[in-house]
Amino acid sequence: MTLPAIEELRDVARVVALPMATRFRGVTVREALLLHGPEGWTEFSPFVEYDDAEAAAWLAAAIDFGWNPQPAPVRTEIGVNATVPAVAAADVAAVLARFDGCRTAKVKVAERGQSLSDDLARVAAVRAVMGPEGRVRIDANGGWNLDEADRAIHALADLDLEYVEQPCATVDELAEVRYRTKHLGVPIAADESVRKATDPLAVARAGAADLIIVKAQPLGGVAHALQIVAAAGLPAVVSSALDTSIGLAMGAALAAALPELDYDCGLGTASLFTMDVAAPPLVPRGGVLPVGRVEPDAALLDAAAASPDRQAWWLARLQRCHAALVAHG
Ligand SMILES: O=C(O)CCC(=O)c1ccccc1C(=O)O
Ligand SMILES: [Mg+2]
Structure with a gap:
């Protein structure tokens, strides 16, 4: 280029x-x-x-x-998850109400200054709103050490988790947590171990994750992220970096170009803004985002x-x- x-x-x-x-x-x-x-x-x-x-x-x-x-899209809309920040359990329903039609929710856990009981209460509240058919995944952003992750995943697994994103910080820890919790059937996803690593493929090579999270901006763009997914040989979930509707369209272009996409993507985050640059903003409707370029409103x-x-x-x-x-x- x-x-x-x-x-x-x-x-x-x-x-x-x-x-x-x-x-x-x-x-x-x-x-x-x-x-x-x-x-x-x-x-x-x-x-x-x-x-x-x-x-x-x-x-x-x-x-x-x-x-x-950009690479040619192979789908015209992208299923997305609701994203629940580390709020109090009492505030969960109001957060989820911002995401129209999403059947999957991602919940932040392991927030500094909070405890496992805060996480249990928040994730239980999400499960209650989503119902038994809803998919609930959690994201620790590497905030647990090995024993904390082991204990937390055992405690939270009863709430039927779709996967746990970045329970610990390092690739070695991810591999060990994956080994220790394998019998629970909760897949391990790598996020920071892909997008902030000097080698984004190390986690796949180490067999330390069941799937990877990919973000278009930190991975250098749509084409480069597609190469990483292909080389990793693992299922991928496209997520946002809390982008405006413009950056979310880049994420949607990546999700649209993936040969296989079996999960809802973390691209619903415009619903967390009270104002955006596009009219209408690129927020989920019926749980999906359309694929295509987004123009800001002057x-x-x-x-x-x-x-x-x-x-x-x-x-x-x-x-x-x-x-x-x-x-x-
Ligand atoms: O994946 C999602 O649902 C939303 C995006 C998200 O969680 C996120 C947004 C900004 C920075 C980091 C993260 C993350 O996935 O860890
Ligand atoms: Mg994450």
């Missing part, structure tokens, strides 16, 4: 700040830099604490989606515009990450 010049990127950049209905991974306002490329709108939104080396892969993905034609782009100092911060980050991509070819 020939990289567009930094001046070209700056000319087509818009920085937005979207308020969230519920605090999620410590975030109450999600910031993103959107770019209008020749192939359509695209998104650069690494979390603010990520360093430039990590964020550069997100920029490669953004440029790929905005400047290059008035919403203005209404969501970040403050001048945050715009300057994002444009400086864009410049540094662009320089990193130029340097690495």
